[in-house]
Amino acid sequence: MLKRFAELSTPLLADACVRLGEPLRAAPAGVGPVVPGQRMAGRVLPVRHYGSVDVFLEAFETHAAPGDVLVIDNEGRRDEACVGDLAVLEARAAGIAGVAVWGLHRDTPDLVAIGLPVFSYGAHAPGPVRLDPRGPEALRSARFGEHTVGADDMVFADDDGVLFVAAGRAEAVLGTAEEIFRTEREQARRISAGETLREQTRFAAYLARRAEDPSYTFRRHLRAIGGAIEE
Template sequence: MLLHDLPNHPEISPEIWAGLSQLQPASLGHYLTSGIISNDLRPLVGGKRMVGRAVTVRQPFPDAIPVHVVFDYLRAGDILVIDRCGDNHIACLGEMTVRAGLAIGVAGFVVDGVVTDIDELREIGIPVFAKGLNVVTTRTLDIDGAELFGPVVIGGVTIKTGDIVMGDNNGLLALSPQHRGLDALVKQALSDEQREIEWRRRLANGEALSTLNGSRALFEKRITT
């Protein structure tokens, strides 16, 4: 098993973290052209938003050791991200692994593959995103070839240990902590969500959405030119 060096995480200000924790991922998705993870990965345990730093595992074989060992490195607030390298048959995450994460205080789990023990996972309540479920699981096989902390591909998106991962019942996205203009992006998305509070009131009072968002003015300009 290959252990990549744990990266020195670029500092993210407490203000940005606080903003990210308040936001719906879709509020950022309005502005992003990359980092949107395929909706093949679904919120199997949802109901609340998830945001944290990724810790990655690349697990190409049905060997349980890499996932069990990575828990020794997880910290509160981390999100465990597992690339099963196309294996959508053998589950690599279940009740005991998620309970281990609960004891540490992890923020969630993202598996490009399948998991098991869904009733127990939902009882525990930590967000879990995966492609589906199965009853067959990984085993202690001690097969070489797994990697910890290196880049992985999750739902078509490359994720590195230390990246920001966000998710809710609508889906998942990943952002580099060095994303250009991250502070401005978060502030804009927060402003949008505040504006929507007023829009809800105005829509309920009969105003047209096309007037509120400017679509009507653009449409009329187009048909008169």
């Protein structure tokens, strides 16, 4: 899945979801890679954090498969970091492809050296000082912003953010994203060659049509001519 994602991006996948009518499930803005340029893709390995690392170890021991991405629900907390160097080293040893945290990380220099992709809101020195009662969903699902994800979801992440797609729809989303990518690359090539985007999209014709029919939208126009810049 990561190989298929290599030439794509989360914006392309988001556009593909819109085009296909799939739920658009993106992590909140601000979640990004510890190391710029890191990217990851894989099945969601969900955990909910209650203040102790044991939930990560149990997930690795009982639920993980090589290539999974550990998705940590720490309720978006900004008062503690919930993952650091030891947890990420253990994730790598378990064959995990990356870590996405709805919260904060710490041990930044060590995470950079380890090299496993880690996405979070950012760094924070204090770790958890609490130990909350563990709920029954601890290893079944993870919340990430307004979305709840589980093992039947895929996660894709790059410099633009983190996106979740139902596993059963990932192939269709990737295929549509590839189509959009090819169209946009050709549009970019033509702009560089001197043919403006306005010319390519027949923008003057669109304005004339809209003057006659105010309900005629640019997206409708793009669909009619095979453009792909907005969806």
